[in-house]
Amino acid sequence: MHTASFSEQLSPLEWGPLSNARFLDLLAQFSNSKIAILVDENTHDYCLEYLITGFEALANAEVIMLPAGEENKVLEVCFQVWETLTEAGFGRHDLLLNLGGGVVTDLGGFVASVYKRGFSFVHIPTSLLGMVDAAVGGKTGIDLAGFKNQLGTFQEPLATFVDTGFLQTLPDAEWRNGFAELLKHALIADTALWTTLSKIKDIRQELTAGQIQRGLDIKREIVAQDPTERGLRKVLNFGHTIGHALESYYLHTETPLSHGHAVAIGMLLEAQLSVEQSTLSKTEFQSIEKYIKQTYQLQIPNNTEGLWALMQQDKKNANGEVRICLLAGIGNCLFDQKLTFEDFKHVLAPYIS
Numbered sequence: 330m331h332t333a334s335f336s337e338q339l340s341p342l343e344w345g346p347l348s349n350a351r352f353l354d355l356l357a358q359f360s361n362s363k364i365a366i367l368v369d370e371n372t373h374d375y376c377l378e379y380l381i382t383g384f385e386a387l388a389n390a391e392v393i394m395l396p397a398g399e400e401n402k403v404l405e406v407c408f409q410v411w412e413t414l415t416e417a418g419f420g421r422h423d424l425l426l427n428l429g430g431g432v433v434t435d436l437g438g439f440v441a442s443v444y445k446r447g448f449s450f451v452h453i454p455t456s457l458l459g460m461v462d463a464a465v466g467g468k469t470g471i472d473l474a475g476f477k478n479q480l481g482t483f484q485e486p487l488a489t490f491v492d493t494g495f496l497q498t499l500p501d502a503e504w505r506n507g508f509a510e511l512l513k514h515a516l517i518a519d520t521a522l523w524t525t526l527s528k529i530k531d532i533r534q535e536l537t538a539g540q541i542q543r544g545l546d547i548k549r550e551i552v553a554q555d556p557t558e559r560g561l562r563k564v565l566n567f568g569h570t571i572g573h574a575l576e577s578y579y580l581h582t583e584t585p586l587s588h589g590h591a592v593a594i595g596m597l598l599e600a601q602l603s604v605e606q607s608t609l610s611k612t613e614f615q616s617i618e619k620y621i622k623q624t625y626q627l628q629i630p631n632n633t634e635g636l637w638a639l640m641q642q643d644k645k646n647a648n649g650e651v652r653i654c655l656l657a658g659i660g661n662c663l664f665d666q667k668l669t670f671e672d673f674k675h676v677l678a679p680y681i682s
């Protein structure tokens with residue numbers, strides 16, 4: 330069992346099999362309370378049984394199931410969860426366990442952070458993306474009117490339990506999805522991690538628990554220094570300004586892009602912008618370009634104006650300007666960099682025909 334060392338500022342995070350962690354102790358604190366488990370259709374089928382059969386205190390927990398997928402990270406679904414909690418008589422001293430990927434932890438955290446002005450929730454991420462990113466850092470959120478994470482709160486869970494055993498049932502595409510955020514953590518903060526990750530050909534077979542844990546620790550280190558994203562935490566948005574626009578653009582189409590896939594393409598384009606702004610060398614860019622192209626299929630619409638319009642909604646914008654992150658060499662990142670439409674158009678041009 331490993332407890333990360335930044336837990337003074339952030340809520341506790343435990344690493345390792347749930348059965349060895351202090352999960353049982355936590356449940357004991359809620360022995361006189363109601364407990365709900367939030368799952369989606371897949372974590373209901375693949376992950377829930379382990380919790381219910383492994384922990385007696387959860388045998389009678391209220392199970393609330395969401396439809397799977399980003400398109401369900403919306404207010405209408407929150408209403409249903411709040412109604413279920415209300416009908417079941419949940420109060421401020423009860424507990425919500427969010428068992429799932431980033432959609433479940435983002436939505437579950439949001440639901441819990443405003444229900445009766447907030448009640449306790451615990452994250453148990455089951456996707457790679459959840460483990461290295463979404464379940465860590467205290468951001469909750471849902472999408473609105475097609476825009477990502479328009480509504481949300483900063484609210485740390487009571488605790489987070491990361492058990493990589495859940496990854497066994499994760500589909501290959503979802504490994505690739507989460508891997509993108511791990512690559513991002515390496516690109517913005519850890520050259521050595523980038524060097525090892527960029528040698529990986531088969532993510533499921535070759536990615537080690539140590540690499541996952543390092544990615545998670547990078548995020549915790551950054552969030553601990555700037556929990557509410559006043560400054561440094563913005564580096565975690567590398568690849569996301571363009572990535573979120575791509576993700577939103579394709580959300581309701583026949584070819585939706587997963588969050589990680591969109592971020593991977595966003596990282597490639599934002600790395601290219603870093604070269605144009607002379608903060609990243611061409612050699613370093615080529616290593617990023619080669620690896621991202623070999624791992625992710627590029628999907629970029631021939632609609633630069635449409636993407637730019639979506640980027641106008643980005644939460645990092647300031648003074649009416651689009652702000653992005655640039656790499657200052659692999660392993661370092663600059664935030665709050667101004668992006669003009671002309672520069673955006675220029676960088677996109679070679680990728681659209």
Ligand SMILES: NC(=O)c1ccc[n+]([C@@H]2O[C@H](COP(=O)([O-])OP(=O)(O)OC[C@H]3O[C@@H](n4cnc5c(N)ncnc54)[C@H](O)[C@@H]3O)[C@@H](O)[C@H]2O)c1
Nearest residue numbers: 371375397430431432455456458459462463468495498499
């Ligand atoms: N709060 C944050 O700081 C933060 C950071 C990054 C991403 N996010 C959000 O996270 C979301 C993406 O997360 P995600 O990629 O985990 O999406 P997701 O929750 O939709 O999970 C991806 C898919 O994997 C399935 N799944 C999850 N665990 C499984 C398992 N163990 N076995 C089988 N199937 C499993 C899910 O049912 C889903 O179909 C986005 O909404 C994004 O905005 C939030």
